[in-house]
Amino acid sequence: MAVNFLPPIANASQFPQPSVSATPDFHLKDVVLFNRSPYHLENAVFTRNGRGAIGIAGKALKKTADNIILIPAYHCPALVEPFIWLGYQIHFYPVMENLQVDKAMLNSMLDELNPTHVVVVRYFGFNQNVDEMIAMLRGRPVEIIEDCAHSLFRFLHHFDPKMASDIEVSASICSINKILPTVDGGALYLPNKPAGTLQQTSWADELKAFAYLLGIPQALDKFRSRSKAVNSDQTANIGTTKDASPSIKPSIEQEDKALRYFQPVDVESASYRHTHYILGKSQIETIREKRRKNFEYLISKIDNPVVGHPLYTSLDQFDVPYVLPFLLNDDKHFFTLRKNGIQILRWEETAVSECKNSMHYRSHLIQIPCHHQLTKEQMDFVIDTINSIQS
Template sequence: MDVKFAPVIANSINFPEARIRATPGFSLTDIRTLWQSDALKQCNYTRNGRAAIGIAAQQLMQTQGSNVVLLPAYHCPALVEPFLWLGYQVRFYPVQPDLSVDANLFQRMLTADVTHCLLVRFFGFKQNIEQLITLSSAAGKVIIEDCAHGLLDFVSGVQQPDPRVAARICSINKILPTIDGGLLYMYAQPAQQPQHCGWYEELKGVAFLLKIPQLLQRVRKRRNATNTLTQDQAQPSAFKYFRPADLTSASFRHTKLIVQSSHFPDIKAKRRANYRYLVRGLAAATAGSCLYPTISDEAPYVLPFVLRDENDFQRLRMQRIQVLRWEEIADSGCVVSERYRSRLVQLPCHHKLKQADLDYIINAVLKLADKG
């Protein structure tokens, strides 16, 4: 199947700089104490989550016959591109409004030619992933579990690996204040380990984390600071998000240090408290509703919120809140994904948000009702 991604709906260069960012910013106090558990020693640090998917998909490829992977119809292209690069045939399974998957339909898609399944814990929530693991495993498929949004639960899960799952991946900079980073846990360790970059690149990375090039660029009024880090590392790629060179490089060393200095229980507790505060504040919103009004034991990445009016996304961005949305989904015929492409927005709830920030988000969403 030829994969065609939908175009971007709203271009972020048209929005003012965010006052409330989707992910936490770095401060030197983030590396005060080394806490880290042994669990992480069993994982490989990768350049990012998509590279972790790429390494897993490469290691787990069948050498005889074709490789066919089932992917969720609701996704960001970064999750799909590694498979396309490796020459997998991809098929998309539809999602339901709560992002769970219809088990009967999924089972019917587990045909004999399917070799792999990628299962996602969207936004750090479990949906019915356990059921999908059971079905995929019973059908003899290779399972890759995508916990890109669930670093904190990923780490606690590494200590009790599920032998049915061949590889689990997560993304570090979605949760922690780093500029790169992914983690890969494979039941059978990958044959090749990603390597750290040279010290010059490392220093450039540290400077970028500390926002030094961005400040210099602002002073010089140069264009688009975010490109400076990657310009000389960049290699031509047919893909918008995935760079094959990332498969061989580990995260920055300082990313690892930030992971090892992060006190996960505190971060989890703060994110959960922020999430609950937002849910309470948004209960009266008429512009839309929280996809998951309650949380069980998970650490949320963001608060998924379904808008009634898709243009409210722009309104929130104009209020300088870095709300995210997956717009570039592949054409799959899944009606929920098509609807969510413009309406499901991700509200920040990260652990560095202050009560004033949460109130600002709540007020901005409540005010969407007054369009005048």
């Protein structure tokens, strides 16, 4: 089945610099030098990003004959593109309104298409019915690829000696920088296959990235643009920083122009060493609790049926929200919130499919920040902004 991604709807440059960011910033105090991670992280493969981890898993688990994969219809292109690049035959299975998998529908697609691989996604840090789907799929001759891009905490179960045998999948991936304040970072659990050797960055690039994490080039840029404005008496660009992200771009010869997000170089590249270090030295339990509390606080206060409603209102014991998914009645409110400086995200470029929910969620399902560094003032600002919308 040919995959046709829809075009983006909004452009980030239309909006002001956010005052409430989607992901946390790095603070030295978040890293505890004597912290001993309870997880056996030495068994994880640290990749540049989640899509790189998906590409490595897709390559290692590829069959010699046909490779037919089922992927949920609600996704971002970064999840699908590695399989396009690897030549898989892709089919999308629908998701229900609460993003659970329709078991009967998945079963009938399994019978009809005989897939070799199935991807399950733990959207936004919530379980949905993924555990149940994995248990069901284990009775089928398919490779199960678990996408924990938003669910670092569930991903870590694979490396937790107390939980490890609970969830049996062929591979699991996560995206570290969705949860922790790192510049890059994906990670891969691939228990029965070699992942290959990944290319480490040079120490010069490592230092550059670490300086970026500390905000040094951004502060210098700000300072330079301020002095320039003073010298030339121009005020237009004061305070805007150039995106100096050191994420490594593929060289022109390496680039695959048919792909929007994934690039072949992603499957060959290790994460920065300090990303791995930050994961090991972060206080995971504290972060987990803070995110859960923030979610509960936002849920208890956001109340405006004119704007929409949250997709979930409670947490199970393992849920750790990446964001608060919220369904808008009218997608104009996406712009209202972004214009107010709240960095909400949504997946606009979902591939065309027959799944009505996915096609609708592309414009209407927004991701409200609820990361562990949000202050009460920031959360109150989000709440007040949503609650004060009148039409």
